[in-house]
Amino acid sequence: MKTIIEPFKIKMVEPIKLTSPAERETVLRQAGFNVFQIPAEQVIIDLLTDSGTSAMSAEQWAGMLRGDESYAGARSWYRFEAVLRELTGMPHVLPTHQGRASERILFELIGGPGKVIPSNNHFDTTRANIEHSGARAVDLVIDEGKQPRNRHPFKGNLDVSKLESLIQAVGAHSIPLCMVTVTNNSGGGQPVSLENLRAVREVCQRHGIPLFLDACRFAENAYLIKQREAGQRGRTARAIAREMFDLADGATISAKKDGLVNIGGVLLMRNDDLARRANNLLILTEGFVTYGGLAGRDLEAMAQGFTEVLDEAYLNYRLRSVAYLGEHVLAAGVPIVEPPGGHAIYVDAAAFCPHIPPAQFPGQALVCALYRHAGIRAVEIGSVMFGQVDPDTGESAAPPMELVRLAIPRRVYTQSHIDYTVEALVEIYQRRDTLRGLRIVSESQALRHFTAQFEEI
Secondary structure, three states, X not given: OOOOOOOOOOOOOOOOOOOOHHHHHHXXXXXXXXXXXXXXXXXXXXXXXXXXXXXXXXXXXXXXXXXXXXXOOOXXXXXXXXXXXXXXXXXXXXXXXXXXXXXXXXXXXXXXXXXXXXEOOOOHHHHHHHHHOOOEXXXXXXXXXXXXXXXXXXXXXXOHHHHHHHHHHHOHHHOOOEEEEOOEOOOOOEOOOHHHHHHHHHHHHHHOOOEEEEOOOHHHHHHHHHHHOOOOOXXXXXXXXXXXXXXXXXXXXXXXXXXXXXXXXXXXXXXXXXXXXXXXXXXXXXXXXXXOOOOHHHHHHHHHHHHHOOOHHHHHHHHXXXXXXHHHHHHOOOOEOOOXXXXXXXXXXXXXXXXXXXXXXXXXXXXXXXXXXXXXXOEEEOHHHHOEXXXXXXXXXXXXXXXXXXEOOOOOOOHHXXXXXXXHHHHHHHOHHHOOOEEEEEOOOOOHHHXXXXXXX
């Protein structure tokens, strides 16, 4: 069948406030042209993130009612631990309130001045937690991953030769771990192949460097491996996911993505000593080791979500729905990162707005235009989020790609919502010459994209 149908029925609805262009103009200006500052009720289609925005299933809601709220050793904890151990094979499972808490604990323990953490691409909070520890985050994605129009099937792969060169340059003793993000969020939601993970594992093992996954979207990556990698089509997504984890020494996971929940995270480890130290820090900053800053009902919802996410009817629907958006805007000439990835469509804002220089944030300009025109909230992944400012000159250095991400919440929007998004993006593209650049009025030192204020030029 050509028509994509949802492998679920809708049981409850939430109203959407349909705002006018005049209302949106006022809201946008009050927010300082930063869509993070816009109240959610003023948004018609919210594609800001797929993190924590999923619609939970009937079984997840039922699990929340069964949640055991005992402080230590709750029944819900043991169910959650059993699901994660079976899924990943990791002996040490630490619950946290979300992925960045897992990152903070990990890099507080293994980071620090003089340390270097390589990855295919670090996303924003990962990079911030690494740099907050005093360590240096290094991106080593393959060159194809920086080329929006290149249709390499695994543009999230880490360049093994670049990893070898980095090890030779700084020494293995300076690299406490290597991280691979699956799928690669900063680079267009592109997957990493099993072949690449095996090759990275071999290099890390040879140099005595632990390999960790940023596995927020492990299920989507596994299903893209099944679809695109030679010899994998006959395997289940669950088996592929397990092999991904078997190649790693640990992982950080935001359960707000492929855990299909609104809050929660996981830190997974094989090393007993590292796990002991992480447990101590978890107790100090998050909560006891059997709840980690979460309620028992949250642990129940996470356990069920990690079970449901590997259902292949769901994964097929999920990836086809995202591809549907990408294929339709691409057919209208809108430049995107190709091929469509797992959780989002990434518009190539530099090609969309060639008249706006990187210093005037073309991605942010497009984000503002989407909200103005149609009430759609997206996010810039470019010069605002990842631009490096020279402390001496104050000049910004542009990242390799200037993107706008349209992240699709799981099990939330229907095809008509996506068709509306297609229409809006195409209409803006047809009058793209009218878009204006922005300048930053105020910004924070770290993660400036969350709070920065802008004005139009």
